Amino acid sequence: MDFPILSSIILLPAIGALFIFFVQSKNSKYQSSKYVALFISLANFLLSLYLWYLFDNTISEFQFLEERKWIGGFINYKVGIDGISILFIILTTFITPLCIISVNSSIKTKLKDFLIAILLMETLMIGVFCSLDLIIFYLFFEGGLIPMFLIIGIWGGERRVYSAFKFFLYTLLGSVLMLIAIISIYWISGTTDVVKLYELGIDVRYQNLLWLAFFSSFAVKTPMWPVHTWLPDAHVEAPTAGSVLLAAILLKMAGYGFIRFSLGLFPNASEYFVPMIYILSLIAIIYTSLVALMQEDMKKLIAYSSVAHMGFVTLGIFTMTQQGIEGSIFQMISHGLVSAALFLSVGVIYDRMHTRLISSYGGIVSIMPKYAILLMIFVLGSIGLPGTSGFIGEFLILLSAFKKNILVAAIASLGIIFAAAYMLWLYKRVIFGELLNNELKKMNDLNRSEVVTLWSLAIPIIFFGFYPEPLINTVEVSVTNLLDIYNTSIETNMIQNTYD
Secondary structure, eight states: OOSOHHHHHHHHHHHHHHHHHHSOOSSTTOHHHHHHHHHHHHHHHHHHHHHHHHOOTTOOSOEEEEEEEETTTTEEEEEEEOHHHHHHHHHHHHHHHHHHHTTTTTOOSOHHHHHHHHHHHHHHHHHHHHBOBHHHHHHHHHHTHHHHHHHHHHHSOTTHHHHHHHHHHHHHHHHHHHHHHHHHHHHHHSOOBHHHHHHHOOOHHHHHHHHHHHHHHHHHHTTOTTSOTHHHHHHHHSOHHHHHHIIIIIHHHHHHHIIIIIIHHOHHHHHHTHHHHHHHHHHHHHHHHHHHHTOOBHHHHHHHHHHHHHHHHHHHHTTTSHHHHHHHHHHHHHHHHHHHHHHHHHHHHHHHHSOOBGGGOOOGGGTOHHHHHHHHHHHHHHHTOTTSHHHHHHHHHHHHHHHHOHHHHHHHHHHHHHHHHHHHHHHHHHHSSOOOOGGGGGOOOOOHHHHHHHHHHHHHHHHHHHOOHHHHHHHHHHHHHHHHHHHHHHHHHHHHHHHO
């Protein structure tokens, strides 16, 4: 295919952002800017669906490759996709228009600038999932910090500046080490091309240090325990659309990085650090679940649940099995949908009552029945009830964990029980009980745009819960190929050690 479809999907939101920036809106509330942003993001979503239609899931090679010489040939713009990356691209293009629709009343100042930030975020996030050069990946990966920093710092809550700087410094500190590692890889191998590095392999002597450098960045972004503390602060202070982007897409960049780079480039080091990953994942699942049980702020509770769910993801990835990695990818897609839905649901009642405290609510099923039904679907999806997308990913992860280590799997299983405890308790306190707060009686049920956004998320959560095949079929061959590269490298190293 001659048409540069990947570059089009990457650049279209940025072009839309430039258009909004330069065109003056006659309406002081910039509603025309919102319509332009929505049109651009929907067009990009349709283009990504067309990409999925064109994608051949029977071959393992990267498809729709584009390569351009850049900066004296030292850095090349190289993009391409396989079965792993295409799902994250579609998730990004699907979530972005929902974020734009959701800004009806939550953003009261500088709406035009907010929309520009969201569209730039979309460009940078898609770029992360398409990059096949380490330098380009790093630029997109770090570039996403800037618009998210602005979203939290300008449109956030009372402690927005503190949270924005905490988010920025945590993620930047981890990423500096990754940059040093990328420069080291170029020095060792003479290239930063991911495809060539897969073929050449990286000297085993350097893998452990390089793996730790990449891990420092991905662990913060995931976030893994104990570098997770920035996430609850960022979520609490971020506007609803910012929280949705952060939970649904930004956290997935790290999970994707673990699969693409930690396993693909440093297989021997990945094997070596498996026990550490298991321990950190289990702590994340159990500890943050218990912390979630103690929260009185709805956003903070959902933020801690995200850390626990991403603990399952890292656990599945480092089982190094077909089921584990497929389950982790499925879990990330599912969590992207469910967490987006939960944060949007909190945003719905926050816009009406201007409080996120669970104690301020109760009994709203009588005045907001539509809302109660949809929130129930999202809560059950978060728990991982059979029939929702959350079940498929967690089941595959736990199944692969049981094959590797029964004790690890048993401890991880407790996380599902804790998830049920804090999510159902949240639902009970908010939705059921007596309607004691008279202010709640003034609330209206979901308006048209809220119904559209929430049902847009509820349908795929239920659909993929009953019919996961489209997602599994898309990733299967690419995951098999990645594991072949991984296992070949491990076997080669074992043979060399035997002869040495």
